[in-house]
Amino acid sequence: MARDIVAGIFCCTGTFFFILGTTGLLRMPDLFTRLHPSTKCDTLGACSVIVGMAVHNGWSWDLLKLVFIACFLLLSSATCGHAIGRSALRRHIPYWKKKEVKEDGHGA
Amino acid sequence: MKRVAALLFIAALAVLLLYVVSRMPPMGDPETPTATHVIPRYLEKAEEETHTVNVITGVILNYRGYDTMGEVTVIFCALAAVLAVLGRERRGVIHGFVDRSEVPSSTIVRTMVRFIVPFIILFSVYTILHGETSPGGGFQGGAIIGGSMIIFTTIFGLYESSRRIPLKVRAPLEGAAVMGFFLVGTLGLVGGGNFLTYAWPRVAQDLHPSLVVWLTVLVEVGIGLGGAMVLTSILFAMIREEEEIATVS
Structure with missing residues (x-):
């Protein structure tokens, strides 16, 4: 029972971070600020859900699989964020500035 | 009018x-x-008739074997059409690679891809071989291998990846799916059944049921390898074409 509650709390936290990340992806003004919330989806969101499932499952072989999934998710997500950010930086994609938005009203 | x-x-x-x-x-x-x-009928009889625990695999490979064989042939024809338009690289010639990207890939990405691609291929082998007991199968596993090859080729370039899967390995394996189906189907004919009857009913009815499972696995492996090689060949042909265009212009 207590295990179910703890697992539920972890899964709800993960879902919350997913919602947060998606909202950020839609609402943020430019690539760099969008990259920031969207990487949170994978790290905090998915890992919380995985921790919740691990708590729900207890000690079993599935735990090992979940740990592997979490490891690969963290590695690949971090690499993706790095690649996108680095590529955007090297290509001189313009940053968002507050003034520009106020002038033309639509943003760059 | x-x-x-x-x-x-x-x-x-x-x-x-x-x-x-x-x-x-x-x-x-x-x-x-x-x-x-x-x-x-499928849900009740599939396990005892096809000897596969996963009913979906039983339906796809056994009950509707003809249909799946047609699909596999369509994939092969797609490859043939792509190669007819773009052309195949000459045997033994490994294409040079020049990174024309504005931003060359970083050490982190290279290391990560080198680390993770073997695991992706391992996972695809798992997916192919567990097709008859759990979700998965040849098509999915082949697509996963193809995806890993796409990642590898985008990071390391055509030179490195076509060195690892040379033409003399790819060319015979592209037809593996169709060949696997025809082999297993003909075995059914030889055994006195219809084409694609796995159990060869009259000769070996008392034979161990795991034989049928092995035949199913054979078809699955064929589909997986064939699909992977077809995807890789299409990718290579398209990248080579792009390189040639970039060289000319």
């Missing part, structure tokens, strides 16, 4: 099709023949 005739024809066709649609049973109706005969 021509236009009016075409319009009339389309209108008649639309009325006919709409009439047919209106006579179709509603979605998910439990009274249709499909729901009363086909589905229960």
Whole structure:
């Protein structure tokens, strides 16, 4: 029972971070600020859900699989964020500035 | 005049099709023949008839083996069409690679791809071999191998990846899916059954049922390898074409 509650709390936290990340992806003004919330989806969101499932499952072989999934998710997500950010930086994609938005009203 | 005739024809066709649609049973109706005969039959008999625990694999590879064989042939034809348009690299010639990207890939990405691609291929092997007991199968596993090759090629370039899977390995394996199906199907014929009867009923009815499972696995492996190689070959042909365009211009 207590295990179910703890697992539920972890899964709800993960879902919350997913919602947060998606909202950020839609609402943020430019690539760099969008990259920031969207990487949170994978790290905090998915890992919380995985921790919740691990708590729900207890000690079993599935735990090992979940740990592997979490490891690969963290590695690949971090690499993706790095690649996108680095590529955007090297290509001189313009940053968002507050003034520009106020002038033309639509943003760059 | 021509236009009016075409319009009339389309209108008649639309009325006919709409009439047919209106006579179709509603979605998910439990009274249709499909729901009363086909589905229960598959669900109840699939395990003892096809010896595969995963009913979906049993249906795809055994009950509807002809259909799947056609699909596999379609994939092969797609590769043939792509190669007919773009052309195949010459045997033994490994294409040079020049990174024309504005931003060359970083050490982190290279290290990560080098680290993770073996695991992706391992996972695809798992997916292919567990096709008859759990979700998965040849098509999915082949697509995973193809995806890992796409990642590897985008990061390391055509030179490195075509060195690892040279043409003399790829070319025979591209037809592996079709060949696997024909081999297993013909074995059914030899055993006195119909084409694609896995169990070869008269000769070896008392044979261990795991033989049927092995034949299913053989077809799965064929589909996996063939699909992976077809995807890789299409990728290589397209990248080579792009390189040639970049070299000319």
